[in-house]
Amino acid sequence: MKKIIIAIDGYSACGKSTTAKIVASKLGYAYIDTGAMYRATTLYFHQHYVNITDPKAIHKALENINITFIYNPKANRNETYLNGLNVEDEIRKMYISEQVSEVSAIKEVRKYMVALQQKMGKKKGLVMDGRDIGTAVFPSAELKIFMQADMHVRAFRRQQELLEKKQVVGIEEIIENITKRDLLDTTREEGPLRKAEDAYVLDTTHMTVDEQVDFVINLSVGKMIESQNSIIIN
Numbered sequence: 001m002k003k004i005i006i007a008i009d010g011y012s013a014c015g016k017s018t019t020a021k022i023v024a025s026k027l028g029y030a031y032i033d034t035g036a037m038y039r040a041t042t043l044y045f046h047q048h049y050v051n052i053t054d055p056k057a058i059h060k061a062l063e064n065i066n067i068t069f070i071y072n073p074k075a076n077r078n079e080t081y082l083n084g085l086n087v088e089d090e091i092r093k094m095y096i097s098e099q100v101s102e103v104s105a106i107k108e109v110r111k112y113m114v115a116l117q118q119k120m121g122k123k124k125g126l127v128m129d130g131r132d133i134g135t136a137v138f139p140s141a142e143l144k145i146f147m148q149a150d151m152h153v154r155a156f157r158r159q160q161e162l163l164e165k166k167q168v169v170g171i172e173e174i175i176e177n178i179t180k181r182d183l184l185d186t187t188r189e190e191g192p193l194r195k196a197e198d199a200y201v202l203d204t205t206h207m208t209v210d211e212q213v214d215f216v217i218n219l220s221v222g223k224m225i226e227s228q229n230s231i232i233i234n
Helices: 016-027 034-047 055-063 094-104 107-120 133-137 151-164 171-187 209-233
Strands: 005-010 030-033 067-072 077-082 126-130 143-148 200-203
Touching: 005 016, 005 133, 005 209, 016 030, 016 126, 016 209, 030 034, 030 077, 030 107, 034 055, 034 067, 034 077, 034 094, 034 107, 034 126, 055 107, 094 107, 094 171, 107 126, 107 133, 126 133, 133 143, 143 209, 151 171, 200 209
Parallel strands: 005 126, 005 143, 030 126, 143 200
Antiparallel strands: 067 077
């Protein structure tokens, strides 16, 4: 069956990455966490005191950033490497969450990342999640999903994720962080978060992970059949 690109966009803490990883595994597709790419870039900027208002400093920093994903069989997950160092846990910390939307709003940063992401998707057979995958990175993706959920449900999920990493953060602080990120993500000039016209809306407020995965898988199979039939007809 013909391989396709599955673009999953949506708000933070809606289950995008969890759903995308499982869908990719079930389909035998590659999975790319674009959020991790922006988080790794944010970590580099933080560690090297990059002035995000200085275009020259940003350009120089991007030239020195190499992001890769390596599968860890013991943890059963893809892990993010920044210039050869495993930063998977570090980029999930709250201080990165507080800075990432600001860094990802930078025009040069987004252009650099979008070019990398489009290169990754040339062979198709890919599941990619983020904020602008179906609108800017792969506007011609065969399947586009837009995920959303109730704010308090999102905050609770994020709190649980942090607790699993032994980070204790109050729910009000998390809501404040998510609200700020939503505003920055939806109002930035470059690659804002918005639903593509042909995207399917997936509200995960009252859904289990299995139900979310089944929703995407069922649509994926339909799109793969459509793509295969179009080849035969043509």
